[in-house]
Amino acid sequence: MASVVFAALLLSGACSAQTFQRLGTCPTLGCIFPPDQADFLAGQYFDIRLEVHAPINGSEANGKLPDPDFTFTIAKGNGTAVNATEFFNTSEPKLERWNFTWYEDLFAKDAGTPSVVNVTSKAYRKAALYEPGEYTATLTYNNGTKTHASWLVRDLCQVRKTKNVILFIGDGMTTNMITAARLIAHKAINGRYQTKMMMDQFPVLGHQMTHSIDSFITDSANSATALYTGHKSTVNALGVYADSSKSPFDDPKIETIAELFWRITGGHVGIVSTAFIADATPAALTAHTRDRAQYGAVVDSFLNGITNYTWTNWTGPDVLFGGGAEQFYDPKLGGKTYLNKNYYTEFANKGYQILWNNTALSKAKNDTKALGIFTVSNMAKWLDRNVYTANLNQSLSPSGDKKPALDQPGLKEMTLKAIDILSARSGEKGFFIMSEAASIDKMMHALDYDRALGELLELDDTIKATIAHLKSLNKLKETLILVTADHGHGFDVMGSVDTKYLNAQSTDRKKRSAIGTYQNSGLSQYAMTGNLTYSEGVHFPANWDPRYTLFSGLGADPDRRENYQVHKDGPRVPAINITEAADYYVNPKDAKTGFIANGTLPMNDDQGVHSLTDVPVFAMGPCQELFGGVYNSIDIFFGMAECLGLGRRHA
Amino acid sequence: MASVVFAALLLSGACSAQTFQRLGTCPTLGCIFPPDQADFLAGQYFDIRLEVHAPINGSEANGKLPDPDFTFTIAKGNGTAVNATEFFNTSEPKLERWNFTWYEDLFAKDAGTPSVVNVTSKAYRKAALYEPGEYTATLTYNNGTKTHASWLVRDLCQVRKTKNVILFIGDGMTTNMITAARLIAHKAINGRYQTKMMMDQFPVLGHQMTHSIDSFITDSANSATALYTGHKSTVNALGVYADSSKSPFDDPKIETIAELFWRITGGHVGIVSTAFIADATPAALTAHTRDRAQYGAVVDSFLNGITNYTWTNWTGPDVLFGGGAEQFYDPKLGGKTYLNKNYYTEFANKGYQILWNNTALSKAKNDTKALGIFTVSNMAKWLDRNVYTANLNQSLSPSGDKKPALDQPGLKEMTLKAIDILSARSGEKGFFIMSEAASIDKMMHALDYDRALGELLELDDTIKATIAHLKSLNKLKETLILVTADHGHGFDVMGSVDTKYLNAQSTDRKKRSAIGTYQNSGLSQYAMTGNLTYSEGVHFPANWDPRYTLFSGLGADPDRRENYQVHKDGPRVPAINITEAADYYVNPKDAKTGFIANGTLPMNDDQGVHSLTDVPVFAMGPCQELFGGVYNSIDIFFGMAECLGLGRRHA
Incomplete structure (x- = not known):
């Protein structure tokens, strides 16, 4: 053909x-x-x-x-x-x-x-x-x-091999980023890491090819569609093929792993993300639209599924945890919701507990469905929640009352609670949880590599805690755990930077002499604090602001200034619009001690972009053997569906 | 401790x-x-x-x-x-x-x-x-x-599990590069590749961590030492730990896989590279010096081993194929040899056939040791040997007579001949062949991505031919094949470039508007020629100069000009020295229609540098299961040694 x-x-x-x-x-x-x-x-x-x-x-x-x-x-x-x-x-x-x-x-x-x-x-x-x-x-x-x-x-075995699936998605996460995260958070002696990332310890490794259906670079909507439906699609499309009509809601749909699992086996579904929850990666489990920006409709689909054009029944996930309160709270408070409804009320009316902070999350009942929305917009980053906490003082309360959202859980707290609720409610039916570390991607877009790696380390810490928790619940052996990504960013580490020396130089060209490559990259100083202890056990850097930092970067950037130091005042904004025509140039407030480097991206790009690279897949548990080697992103869907025995050869 | x-x-x-x-x-x-x-x-x-x-x-x-x-x-x-x-x-x-x-x-x-x-x-x-x-x-x-x-x-099993090992090293090869090579050489329809790279088809996938002993970025000497000896070392060190003494020859040595295989089992060794043969990756099999630039001594070590300080006996590999004639031919012709000897004569005196071109290679006897040196310096790149052949007209004849080296074999021809000779000569002893695609690295250094990907595709073609050849010799099942790299470069593809539009714009900033990301990356046009045929069967691009090219790059560069088109006149030289103090800036002769992008590397760097990323390992054959998951580079040595049963618990 x-x-x-x-x-x-x-x-x-x-x-x-x-x-x-x-x-x-x-x-x-x-x-x-x-x-x-x-x-x-x-x-x-x-x-x-x-x-x-x-x-x-x-x-x-x-x-x-x-x-x-x-x-x-x-x-x-x-x-x-x-x-x-x-x-x-x-x-x-x-x-x-x-x-x-x-x-x-x-x-x-x-x-x-x-x-x-x-x-x-x-x-x-x-x-x-x-x-x-x-x-x-x-x-x-x-x-x-x-x-x-x-x-x-596909002619797949119909015998179910796993009771549960937990799919971790490090949005935008590449092998290169995992390597960098390991370097700053795990102790090495003479070239030997004394500890490994949890994902490094998974028994099966694969690579998935993320090429989208009509372009070789994908976005998160498109790639989530491939991972959840087994069908590649177009940038911005969620659970549909993109047609040419004007309506974003009439495109041809494909049933997702969440819809299938619920429809075919009655399995229970949990959705967890550190993004605003209407963002592409969580959205693609239930939404079907060519336009990922239909956030209100996405939130409605979480609860009600897609009812137009006769679609599969859906009664809402057991757990929906993340950010994005502005798509939930009353439009009178500034909410931007579907049909101007209050979606906290909509969810509560369907029997959901409504959770607005980590304290409420920890006390939530395990036998009841739960909606946890912890902030306006994307959730706070690990680095801001744990190190630069002053950055939490913004008007982001999930209630819409413009107060700060200070008591936000991390991916770990959300995921462990999701497991508790799903375990309690799913019984013999089993569960499927998608847990997304969304801001690996968001911080890579912002060229804020410290925050991105912090999010990656939080994902790894979450995986470690998940394994321990499943073990304590006696559910580890009946749970397939997958860790993967949806696409990459062209990130790598090329050496180190003597920031003291860089900051002491007066010309842009001389500042670049602060960079050490090969033998002059030296050793990571992030794992050491001033008094030379290591962050043993909890694998995050002990010092985010050492004299010698990572010389890292992307393969394509906007114009920006680089000083290779952590951005203490909150997520980086590398470039700003200098004309009305979207002409982005160096943000004068960013990395003030650094040197100006002009990028290669078009002038209307203010941030980094996705890349082509195959992304890793780590598998552990029943069916793990299906996920080794190099394959297409859609094979993740077929692998999960096969493990859950979801194929049906008769109507 | x-x-x-x-x-x-x-x-x-x-x-x-x-x-x-x-x-x-x-x-x-x-x-x-x-x-x-x-x-x-x-x-x-x-x-x-x-x-x-x-x-x-x-x-x-x-x-x-x-x-x-x-x-x-x-x-x-x-x-x-x-x-x-x-x-x-x-x-x-x-x-x-x-x-x-x-x-x-x-x-x-x-x-x-x-x-x-x-x-x-x-x-x-x-x-x-x-x-x-x-x-x-x-x-x-x-x-x-x-x-x-x-x-x-290490307490390893002493039972030999494989008769032969072929270790392919794509120097500097990352997962990102493999993904890019697949894109330009394999046909995709609606996001589905119709064919895969040969390495994609290997059953076992691993990642190796390349962190060196005293810096987190490695060079090829250091990493080859780790792969061949199981001991991490220092940048520029071959088969030794680097001490602080002045002599480059008194550093503490470690026995390599080649030396062990020969000493313990009498196994036969072949060394193949597209680099000058004294370069680090081939050199580290027999040389022991802190300074990889001791090329003359390296060549002597191939033949005579290391005799200072009482070391293991070594009588030369069965096969030594590559470039670098200047370390062999008579100093009277300009050769730069160890003790001013003529190493063609030295090898011939020890019974080697001396081969200077592809014709001689193809006719060489299989029962006799062979030295094949096919050019001065590094061997010609696949792109120049096959597409831009005028670039071969340089004074690089391996004889030293200053004529062009027009009849150079590729990695495939050298590797298949190595297999023939090793098969014929090793008998029941088995063989170990290291075959290196060296110029993936060299062309990445030069920011010449087209040539680098050509070299990677030639490596993949070589692997495919190797498997077919081993099958025809009935030796596939007794041969462990490993494909890996020694380190990375921070390369990725971020989109496409409309080169016609770029070349038509008059300002540097407007030229950047030619770049298409996400959905505007479109589809690869390298696999299509004007009359729309694909390069079926032989997986190289059908068109290296399409209108829409790859928007690719490194995470760190020297100042250079970018037009994202193939460099038809030979390997790229992106930056040149503009002062006597090694201050590198845009080469005015490079990518003339492009825009200037200033880099982030120190001014004394004229090319790209190595990066941190874990590199992939593909394994097939006896013992393949030892090479899955994430591990240290030194584990490649221990895996090969275990498969070959080289451990000895008694003197």
Whole structure:
């Protein structure tokens, strides 16, 4: 099938555009979602979207109207292709029409000459394929032109092998960052670490490839969709393939691991994140929208699932812990909620305990569902909660009363409580918990490497405490623990910096002489305090502000100033807008003693960006052997689904 | 023991210097090599060096002379400490004296105020520990001050599990680079790669930590020492611990995997590299010197081993293939050889075939040892040998006749021939081959990412051909294949670049708008040519110069210009010296259509540097299970030694 899709490019030479695409996954004028090369779990629900494009200008214009009479068939294996309505035993969907515009390249954008495309479309809702094997979906349009999609229902064992799954996601976490975190928090003698990260001790190691469906760099929405549904998608899309229509809520959906686990086995679900809870990584477990910024709707989906277009039933997770109070509290207090509702009330009305601080979290009942929202926006960083605590004095109370949110739990406290509640409530059904260290990514974006590594070390500390806690509950052997990431940032450590020397120099060029590489990188001084004790047992740096710091950086930056010291006044803001046209340049308040380094990112980028690298997967517990070696991000979904025995070969 | 070493830092607060160290591994004034935390293979030869330091100025000065009456004892487990001469049944070494200077920090260097240290020292040569378990080595000096070193002889199974080992080293190769190489050479449809790298298909994945003994960033000498001897060392050191004496040849040696394999089992050794063959990664198999730049002596060690100070016997590898003819040919032709000898003659006199080009290589006899030197300096890069072949027109003939070296083999041709010769000659003894893709590292240093990824793809192609060749020889099942690296570079891909748009812009800042991140990264265009065919079967890019290129970079650079296009005229030179004082700035001849980006490296760096990241290990074959998970670089040595059954519990 592959060759058919790509051969169509011959018809549209100028259309091999790259910065922009008419529609991702659809290089021809006839589009099928799920597209070619989609894999399915047997019995997994999904929607189908068909589109026929008629470009009215630009390099692809052919003078045609979009075909309203396209047809769509499915064939199993080498069998006969039958009409989709017959195949899925459903009625013919109604024809939809719309148009959209796009730029063929940056020259067209500069010139303000968009290409316009008229569209005819149909959507089939809540389909499923049960019998393992290959299928061919065929869209026939424009008097016989065909687009084929080759689909595969994987033939997985249906025997459940694990009772529980805990999926830890270090957002944006790479092997390079783990290496750096180990360096600043674990003691080494003569090149030998005396202790290891908890994730280093997992028995099985894998790498997952994060390439998204229509671009080789992914965002967290897109990659979470791959991890939770087994289907790659487009940047900003949660649990859907992105179509070209205007509505962010009509895109073709795919059932997630959380929805499947609940629907098929009655398993209980917990969602924990240090981000605002409507952020992509938690959101993708229940939300289905092309636009991750539909935060209000995301919060509603946590509680009510997706009810439009007939979707799978969902009654809310047992646990939902994180930040982002502004999507919950009363709009009269400034809340920005779905349909202007008070979502604390909405959750309470469905029997949830409402928790606003760590004290309440620790005292919460284990037999009752819990919503814990601990701050406006993202949760405080480990470094600010534990070292630079004055930075907590901001108007971020989760109640919306503009007081500070001083009593915030960390990822560890949230995760352990989630385990307690899920353990108490799930009984023989088992549980699935997703626990996200979100601000590894957020602080990497801000070039605030100290805070990012602090978040990574908190994740590792959480994993360690989780293992100990599961052991004490006698649940370790029945729980698959996975630790992975959703994408990378191009971060690494190249040496050390003598900050005393750097700060004493008067020119930008001479300041760079403070950097020591190779043998002059020396040894980490973060694990030592002035009186030379190490942070034994609890593996965080004993000193975040040593004279010799890490010389670290990203592969691409905005213009910024570098002094390689910890940012004591709160998360770093490296670049600010110097014109009305989004032209970002060095923030004069950041790293004042440093030197100016101009970056390579476009001027409208104020922060670092995601990168291509494969990210690590650490596995421990039942089924761990499925997660070794190098594989696609979607294989994480299929691995978890196989371990939980979620495939169903009959309706 | 650890606490003792570090407690000593209390005595010397100002001595926690980092950019410079008085002597790596020796924070106190009494030094033992091998130092604390050293592990040994049972029966592995090693030298011991003791030093007592008397700083005569600087923060550590105490007015003392270096103690000539220090004593040294060894205790096995909790047993009695006995004098080393008794323990090793050897005579007391003679006392040596010297002095050296160092700078306490960059301020002292700027001020020209070195610290001077007087030294007394002894060296015990060719010791070995046979009985597994812990040992305590104790140096007593200055009237009772003690330095302890805790040593461990690992208790490894002595049963040989593999007949052969092939160790592939991608110098400087990281997971990030593998991901980038896959992107440009393997076809993806809708986020699914249709083919994988050969190394992706290995069943076992590990990460090795490359932290060196006295700095957290390593070079290739240091890391090769760890991989081949199980002992971490210092930057620039080959098969020794670095002492403070002036001679680069008297440092304490450790027996390598090649020496052990030959001495213990009579196994045959092959050495293959695309570097000049005296470079660190091949050199560390037989050379023992603190200074990797002793190229002439390195070449002599390949043939004759190390004869000073009584060392293990060595009669030369069966195969030695690479570049670096200038260390072989007659000094009258400009050769820079050890003792002004002609090393082609030296090797020929010991029965070696001498091979100077790919044609001769392919015709070489399999029953005879072979020296293949194919160019002056490093071998030509895959990209120049296969695409930009005009760049081969340089005076680099291996004969020294100043003609071009046009007929150079690649890593694949050299490795397959090495397998043929080793297979034919080793019989039941088995073979060990180290095959290095050296210029992944060299081209990363030059910020020449295209050439670096070409070298990585050639490595992968070599691995694929090796597996096929071993299968055809019926030797695959008796051969452990390892693929790893020695350190990283902070490389990643962050998006794509519309080079047509970049080149059309007139200002540096506007050129940066050509960069596409996230969804605007689009899809790789390297695998497509103008007529839309893919490089099927042979996985190299079909088009190295597409309109949309990779937006990639390092975490630290010299000042340079970036246009993100392939460097057609040969390996990139990003920065040149603009003053006599080694002040490197943008090379005006490089990437002329690009924009200037100032880097963060010191002004005296003209190229990229190594990084901290753990590097991947891919394992296939007998013993593969030893190489999964996260571990120290030295564990590669112990894993290979265990698989080959090289430990000996009795003399």
